[in-house]
Amino acid sequence: MRFLRLSFAVCATALAVAGCPKPSAPTDDAGVTAAGESETAAADAGPGPASFTLQYALPDAGLEVIPVVGEEEGRPLIDSTSTLELRSTLVLRNYRIRLFDEAERAMASDDSAEESPNGLLYRISLPTPLKTGHKYTLVIDAQTGTSMTDSQGREVPDMRIPFQVSGEKEKPPPPAKKKQRRR
Template sequence: MRLARIGSLVLCTSVLLTGCPDKQSAGPQDSGIAPAAAPDANLPPEATAFTLRYQLNDAGLEPIAMTVDERPSIESTSVLELRSSRPLRNYRIRLFDEADRAMISDDSVEESADGVVYRITLPNPLKSGHRYTLVADAQTGASFTDDLGRELEDLRFEFQVAGEKEKPAPPPAKKKRR
């Protein structure tokens, strides 16, 4: 019984000596330095932006100015790359020639939290002097969205390949039958 009293006394004494751990104050410390301003959480996220680049020979990718007022001119290429600043949902990207026919291409896509990188690789370089249109629109339904669920307008971007317009090859001469 005496051992139980001594054990209880030791336990109570150790609790009193150690006490409760100090709680950290939630407010800023008074060090004379103002706390850094936190970014405003009420600001809406940036709108989804697109950039278009093309491969210029073996020199790497060159940007194409995506202006509304004029049709930019680029060098002949067989690789185009469209990037978005946010991930996309329910989208498709296609390249059309000036007769509004979809171009045959080998496409690849990389999707990440930073956005989409869509690469169009053509079997033959784009023809000089011809116009082309890059279109990003909805795969199904009326619209495509970004990762926040915001509806995006269809993207139709026209550009032209620099140089004289190539004339189509004349059709082969017909053999006359006798």
Template sequence: MSLFRRTGLAALCGLTAALLTGCPDKTSQAPLDGGVTAPTAPPDSGPESVVFTLQYLSPDGGSALIPLALEEKPLVEPTSDLELRSTLGLKNYRVRLMDEADRAMVSDDSVSEADDGLVYRIHLPQPLKTGYSYTLVVDSQTGSSFQDSRGRDVEDLRASFQIIGDKEKAKPPPPPPAKGGKKKHK
């Protein structure tokens, strides 16, 4: 009988231990570092300030970045497609591509806006001319400043770049029409 008592006592101890610790596959995580629990990370609040990236469609069909923070103008292959992206949405802004004479270029633009970013595409009717410099400008539509989607003021962006190659020569003007017109017959 003592064998049955010992077996019963062992079984009772095993069941008690199992009940006190819970199911083995549902055990709780042990606290980190001697009882100190890890702080919960705040949800990703996104970028602190707006970051812009500019890229172009290269002649081989791929996309290439145009560095924005250089002292010198980066050299870019001839293109007719530019894409500006921002890490936050923007309010009260305008985007323009300017030529060397500071004139706005004619383009077909499209934009996708959201609180988490902006994609602004510029399509030009002809590729940009080799040897010439251009500047992408992002500034306020009205007033003195524009804001991100969180209501914070954003600094104007002026990103200059130059198209690879020699400047194209201007075509000579057509010859003037002949003077005198038609001869009169007597």
């Protein structure tokens, strides 16, 4: 019996001493690296995050750049076109690129993507030119899951690139009148 009480006392003492570790105090040099180390780490990380350029094709003038701005900054005006090109400085993984009209409907298009060491070239060819006076938004987001990544493995945030086609807004054609049959 005495042996049982002694071993219980030893176990209780051991648990009291080793139970929960004391919180460690932060050290003064935590997270601090020498200047040479941080420069080397930055050089090893490779190029910066992916950046995008959106262009549109004009029949006679070649390609014109659409400024990449947020929706809160307004919509840049472009000429009517049926070809858009999106370029990124890095190749993207798990991405989806869609063009929406002002009613937030995806537009039908024939798309092609080319990957190279210089990045991604994504061409959108529309069956008909964009309508004058109408607003459009190019959306770049993740195909599956919650995020897309670049070729360096870094997450790339979703983007919305708004723009508007210059000119007077085209009115939709009036609905066709139905002929009534008389009996």
